[in-house]
Amino acid sequence: xxxxxxxxxxxxxxxxxxxxxxxxxxxxxxxxxxxxxxxxxxxxxxxxxxxxxxxxxxxxxxxxxxxxxxxxxxxxxxxxxxxxxxxxxxxxxxxxxxxxxxxxxxxxxxxxxxxxxxxxxxxxxxxxxxxxxxxxxxxxxxxxxxxxxxxxxxxxxxxxxxxxxxxxxxxxxxxxxxxxxxxxxxxxxxxxxxxxxxxxxxxxxxxxxxxxxxxxxxxxxxxxxxxxxxxxxxxxxxxxxxxxxxxxxxxxxxxxxxxxxxxxxxxxxxxxxxxxxxxxxxxxxxxxxxxxxxxxxxxxxxxxxxxxxxxxxxxxxxxxxxxxxxxxxxxxxxxxxxxxxxxxxxxxxxxxxxx
Amino acid sequence: xxxxxxxxxxxxxxxxxxxxxxxxxxxxxxxxxxxxxxxxxxxxxxxxxxxxxxxxxxxxxxxxxxxxxxxxxxxxxxxxxxxxxxxxxxxxxxxxxxxxxxxxxxxxxxxxxxxxxxxxxxxxxxxxxxxxxxxxxxxxxxxxxxxxxxxxxxxxxxxxxxxxxxxxxxxxxxxxxxxxxxxxxxxxxxxxxxxxxxxxxxxxxxxxxxxxxxxxxxxxxxxxxxxxxxxxxxxxxxxxxxxxxxxxxxxxxxxxxxxxxxxxxxxxxxxxxxxxxxxxxxxxxxxxxxxxxxxxxxxxxxxxxxxxxxxxxxxxxxxxxxxxxxxxxxxxxxxxxxxxxxxxxxxxxxxxxxxxxxxxxxxxxxxxxxxxxxxxxxxxxxxxxxxxxxxx
Numbered sequence: 232x233x234x235x236x237x238x239x240x241x242x243x244x245x246x247x248x249x250x251x252x253x254x255x256x257x258x259x260x261x262x263x264x265x266x267x268x269x270x271x272x273x274x275x276x277x278x279x280x281x282x283x284x285x286x287x288x289x290x291x292x293x294x295x296x297x298x299x300x301x302x303x304x305x306x307x308x309x310x311x312x313x314x315x316x317x318x319x320x321x322x323x324x325x326x327x328x329x330x331x332x333x334x335x336x337x338x339x340x341x342x343x344x345x346x347x348x349x350x351x352x353x354x355x356x357x358x359x360x361x362x363x364x365x366x367x368x369x370x371x372x373x374x375x376x377x378x379x380x381x382x383x384x385x386x387x388x389x390x391x392x393x394x395x396x397x398x399x400x401x402x403x404x405x406x407x408x409x410x411x412x413x414x415x416x417x418x419x420x421x422x423x424x425x426x427x428x429x430x431x432x433x434x435x436x437x438x439x440x441x442x443x444x445x446x447x448x449x450x451x452x453x454x455x456x457x458x459x460x461x462x463x464x465x466x467x468x469x470x471x472x473x474x475x476x477x478x479x480x481x482x483x484x485x486x487x488x489x490x491x492x493x494x495x496x497x498x499x500x501x502x503x504x505x506x507x508x509x510x511x512x513x514x515x516x517x518x519x520x521x522x523x524x525x526x527x528x529x530x531x532x533x534x535x536x537x538x539x540x541x542x543x544x545x546x547x548x549x550x551x552x553x554x555x556x557x558x559x560x561x562x563x564x565x566x567x568x569x570x571x572x573x574x575x576x577x578x579x580x581x582x583x584x585x586x
Numbered sequence: 587x588x589x590x591x592x593x594x595x596x597x598x599x600x601x602x603x604x605x606x607x608x609x610x611x612x613x614x615x616x617x618x619x620x621x622x623x624x625x626x627x628x629x630x631x632x633x634x635x636x637x638x639x640x641x642x643x644x645x646x647x648x649x650x651x652x653x654x655x656x657x658x659x660x661x662x663x664x665x666x667x668x669x670x671x672x673x674x675x676x677x678x679x680x681x682x683x684x685x686x687x688x689x690x691x692x693x694x695x696x697x698x699x700x701x702x703x704x705x706x707x708x709x710x711x712x713x714x715x716x717x718x719x720x721x722x723x724x725x726x727x728x729x730x731x732x733x734x735x736x737x738x739x740x741x742x743x744x745x746x747x748x749x750x751x752x753x754x755x756x757x758x759x760x761x762x763x764x765x766x767x768x769x770x771x772x773x774x775x776x777x778x779x780x781x782x783x784x785x786x787x788x789x790x791x792x793x794x795x796x797x798x799x800x801x802x803x804x805x806x807x808x809x810x811x812x813x814x815x816x817x818x819x820x821x822x823x824x825x826x827x828x829x830x831x832x833x834x835x836x837x838x839x840x841x842x843x844x845x846x847x848x849x850x851x852x853x854x855x856x857x858x859x860x861x862x863x864x865x866x867x868x869x870x871x872x873x874x875x876x877x878x879x880x881x882x883x884x885x886x887x888x889x890x891x892x893x894x895x896x897x898x899x900x901x902x903x904x905x906x907x908x909x910x911x912x913x914x915x916x917x918x919x920x921x922x923x924x925x926x927x928x929x930x931x932x933x934x935x936x937x938x939x940x941x942x943x944x945x946x947x948x949x950x951x952x953x954x955x956x957x958x959x960x961x962x963x964x965x966x967x968x969x970x971x972x973x974x975x976x977x978x
Contacts, residue, residue: 241826246869247876462959477962482955489954490885497866519861522854571854578827580838580853583845 239512239577244504246497251309252316259320262289267326269549275327275410283327290356296334297354304347306354310507311441315448315499322452322528322560325552327411332380333359335445337387340394340438344428349385349396358384362438363397363417369443369521369565369573371435377405379563381415388424394431395424409559411552440517443564444506447499447520450528453557454492457531457550461485461538468540481538488534495520495527515577521570528557587634589643595634596622596647605653613654614690622648623656623689627673631685639875656691659922663733664688664695668741671811675758675799684739684760696737698728698761698785699808703978706949708743709752709805710968710976713787715744715759717794722746722759724767724790730943734770734783736921737763741811743804748974755973756804760796767791777935778915781923812945824864829890830897830933831860833926837904849904856897863889881958888950891941898937901930 248256266286274281290296298314300306307313314335321328333353337360341350352358361380364371371389381404386397400422407414428434462485465476475481502520505513532554536543543550561567575582587595603616617623618632622644627633649655658665669688672680687693704711713726724744734740740761747755761768767790772780799807827835831853837844838853866886873880902909912931925933941947955961968976 241864245872246865247872462961466961474962477964479952479964482959482961483948483951485959485961486885486951486954487888489959490882490888493880493882493885494862494866494889497869498862500869501865515861519858519865522858523862571851571858574858575850575854578857580835580850580857581845582850583847584842 239515242501242505242508242510242512242516244501244508244510246500246504248316249312252312255313256316256320258293259295259317260323262286262293263320263324263326265289267324269552272325272327272411272552273546273549280327283329286326286328287356290328290330295330296356296359298334299338299342300350300354301342304350304354306350311445311503312507315445315503318445318449319452319455319499322449322454322556323456325411325453325456325549325556327413329359329361329380329383331442331446331449332361333383336380336438336442337362337383337385338438339441340387340431340434341427343434343437344394344431346427349427352384360385360387362387362389362435364389364435364439366414366563367565367569369439369569371432371439375417377414377416379412379414381413381417386417386422387427388419389431389435392432393429394427394435396427397422397424399423407559409555411556412559412563439564440514441506443521443570444502444513444517446560446564447495447502447517447524450524450557450560451492451496451499453528453553453560454495454524454531457528457535457553457557458485458488458492460550461488461535464539464542484534484538488531491527492531495524498523515574518570518574518577521565522567522574525557525561525567525570529554529561532557587636589640592625592634592636592640592643593647595620596644596651600648600651600653605651610654611690611692614656615686617648617653618686618689624669627685631673631681632689637875656689661688661691661694662922663697664693664739667697667811668695668739671741671758671798671807672760674810675807677795679795680760680798688739693738694733694736696731696733696740696763697811698731698734698740698742698787700730701727702729706946708808709756710973710978711743711745711756713742713744714748715746715757715792717746720794722792722794722797724759724761724787724792726787728785728787729773729782731770731783731785732781733921734763734785735772735919739763740785741798743808745973746801746804749972750802751970752968752973752976753805754802756808757801758798758804758807759792760798761790761792762796765790772917772919774917775936776938777932779918779920781920824867826861826864827857828864829860830894830901830925830937831856833930833933834897834901834904837901844904844906849900852896852900853904856893856900859889859893860897863893884950884958885954887944888947888954891937891947894937894940898930898933902934905930 266289267282271282294307295317297306298309302308317330338353340362353360361383363375363378363386365375366379374388382402386400388395388397401418403416405414405416465481466474468475498520502516505516535550536554539550542548599617599620599622603613605613621629621634623632625634625636625641625644626638628635669685672684688695699708701711715722715724740763742759742761743756744759745755746757767788769786771784773782773784774780834853870880870883909930913929952964956963
């Protein structure tokens, strides 16, 4: 997929989930409730990971790693819409998973290149892959020394227009703001590299565009969790002899947040739907969702902390997991500012020229 | 009837009444009689009892054939508010008597709800209707009535029993705006013009047969009207880069000299907010068509008000020195709100009304918080007190 001309028209797509998406969402939620409960996700911050492995095994059982891989290579041949449903649930649970980095971004790059050697192992979930770009990148650019999605069995290394598959690199985890999305430093010295394609720039951009567009669904999941959890809490919490959710100052904040989350949901669905069709409007849709949903998720998580009062500041309450996920997600694959800058170019609203 | 049969019916209407050689009103009458006015209305009342989603099929086919329309912008209150209310609560006689002329635009309707003392607290209104034989005698004052100076009929809420608590003492009427007791005066706004009116009602006579719903049932009937208003405000389809962002984007493209980093940031945010509202409205329409209306419609109006106000403010700021100008303060009487034929200053001032008209943003936030999110309702000290005993 290449960047569209600025004249791209809105796509006429369904923004409602179909039965497949609804069923998939329900199965993923069930798995997450069982394999990624809050206490286990919380333990990631204290250095104990009892969640990533078991959760990935459950994803493998559901066939999720191969969702975007063609059936001929052992995948499900599904579309960005189904992947978006999975990501929304991952956001809701703030659960750690290589799904975005391996099953969405790396997979999209390899599918675009017509790869048949790496994809079968990704589809089955036996191996994971990660694209080595700077975490903030939205378009192919400098190689990262610090990256998300690691450790992974295969690193996809862009160099100029070429793409190499790297195995055996030295990966050193570093502590990250969002421990549910581990960050690592990579040393490529002595690693084995194989050329995947000499002309991979467009494929890498397609992978990053899909990643950024579907990350918006994860952000919607984070935001929905924050909104629903906060509303439920404010219906129970009593101060001054009243349920605090009855105070108008709080009702109004939640009404505004509800409107914002509903809109973020629609924007994320639109991005997923245009990506699923390879529609020419996808770059605009992704830039819009990338900016709007990132800010909605951060706002919702921040509101959750504030409106839970002291409880929201505790290590025990899961609100912090969602705040950290939201904040890191708002940097990953392009900040809201970067998405707006990209949009300005796409829709012919250029930045002022300096001087 | 399915879509194919509906198309056949449109073709038959066009064959029998070729638009090119048929008088406009004759065509509209024929379209109404063929059930193609609003296909979701019942047969015999301009419809065919079909799903609302099929209306666009008829509209598009008729538009393509060059058929005249009923100038919906001129009769928006009749179509959007009066008609659904008459359909839901009217007697057979009322439906037969009013709906056809309403739809064809032979009678323009307005809405007499708000009063100087009853804005957000609409149910506290004071206009009195007293029954004298088979006729109600009405006295009071209404305000913010668009189209009152053009209207033939009105839907009106009035107090019929002051001994009841405020919601229980209201009834809903159809008013003849040509009654000698109806006086319409323009209400000048901060823009300089008068889109709206004040309506003074002095011994206005209404036959009891022009009451909609039972005596004391006015609030229930009015709620049906108002939910239709919110659907109308929140549920329309619109293209990309539409509304307040359109003029700002145009100025941005045509005038590189106006561009600054700060206004660029505000423009892109406004563009995105507008686009996200467009997508959300599209999804809302898809939900309606699928028969699962989303509750987020009432939240949409909050967003539109904010977007309009932010972008119209940017519109003025962007223009620098030119933003100091104002086209004209002349008192005019527009037939509808026209944001786009006017300058940035007008848009800025007029958009201030967007968070007040049709439900203030503050009241809407209460509505969203209470009805959608299920949070506790506001304390209502006046709920169980006879209206006549309320302090005012």
